[in-house]
Amino acid sequence: MAGVTEQQILEVLKTIKDPASGRDIVAAGMIAGLQTKDGHVAFAIDVDPKNGNRMEPLRKQAENAVHALKGVISATVVLTAERPSQGGGQPAPQPRQAPPGPGGAKAPVLAGVRSIVAVASGKGGVGKSTTAVNLALGLAAAGHKVGLLDADIYGPSMPRMMGISGRPSSSDGQTLDAMENYGIKVMSMGFMVDEETPMIWRGPMVQSALEQMMRDVNWGELDVMVVDMPPGTGDAQLTMAQRVPLTGAVIVSTPQDIALLDARKGLNMFRKVDVPVFGLIENMSYFTCPKCGERSEIFSHGGAKREAARLGMDFLGEIPLVMEIRETSDGGHPIVISQPASEHAKVYRSIADRVWSKIEQALAARESATPRIVIQ
DSSP states (O other), rough: OOOOHHHHHHHHHOBBBOOTTTTTTTTTTTTTEEEEETTTEEEEEEEEEEGGGOOOOHHHHHHHHHHSTTTTEEEEEEOOOOOOOSSOOOOOOOOOOOOBGGGGGGGOOTTTTOEEEEEOOOOSSSSSHHHHHHHHHHHTTTOOEEEEEEOOSSSOOHHHHOOOOOEEEEEEESEEEEEETEEEEEEEEEGGGGGGGGEEEEEEEHHHHHHHHHSSEOOOOOOEEEEOOOSSSHHHHHHHHHHHHOEEEEEEEEESHHHHHHHHHHHHHHTTTTTEEEEEEEEOOOOOOOOOOOEOOOSOOOOOOHHHHTTTTOOEEEOOOOHHHHHHHHTOOOOHHSSSTTTTHHHHHHHHHHHHHHHHHHHHHHHHHHHOOOOO
């Protein structure tokens, strides 16, 4: 079946009028960032900030109209406010919230997921995604039901690392089915667009895409969802911290001072939003020459362990700089699944066991803090 075209999308959007100007939203130049791939459509509607709070019905109307087109599997539509307001000083519209549930409460996000663990770093290039994948596989190897959410919208890597190709389908016509490999359910923006396609999106579009990958995906029942966060402390991190009940976070860093400085920023961000930090992982901790056996500490060594002690947090383990870890991840066969008896796979599984212990403690503390009504 042929996918929907941009022209078909624009034609249906021409039927929707901007209540402020009376013109259709295409002629008014309000459509921005339109992308479509294999039935997955995303775009923004650019509105005046002073009208932002009143434009949610327009956004919903546009989303419904596009979603109704033949060949459309999902539609992600967000409001942005790039044009200056005439009134001055009005805040930009906020990302849309989850729809109300019974009694006016917000509908639960990831209701079937017992715990959510963010794997984060203060900067890129420290091996965070490789760590997240092998941590997820380590948790699955221990018998837990695991999901893996790729929250890095601009640089998704989970399709390649998890050896998954193709596009997600929908069994019920309402939600997407998570992709799956090695017994782990996975969702990533990389399933929606080609690997080499740049995601040129504004912050609100990133936030909305993240919410849809959580709310509009059939994750089923999971013991833990591992979230591969993008590097830094921006929109995606705040969206995750504020929209879902994160059970905890794991910080990945290399041993050198500059990486630890950025890791410290990530730690402080989670603390500010009251997300427990389970501990620090030192990646690329050392290198052992495969030919002569000589050990070299290319990025220094032990810095993350010392930093963890200084900050009063747990040190979860150190992972060496090893060619097999890189090759297996790039090839879609991560080392925990492809070489389970190797020493490096054992390190990841040991870290996974420590993280699971932290999860159990956090869940027990959360349950004990919940007031109970006893009827006698």
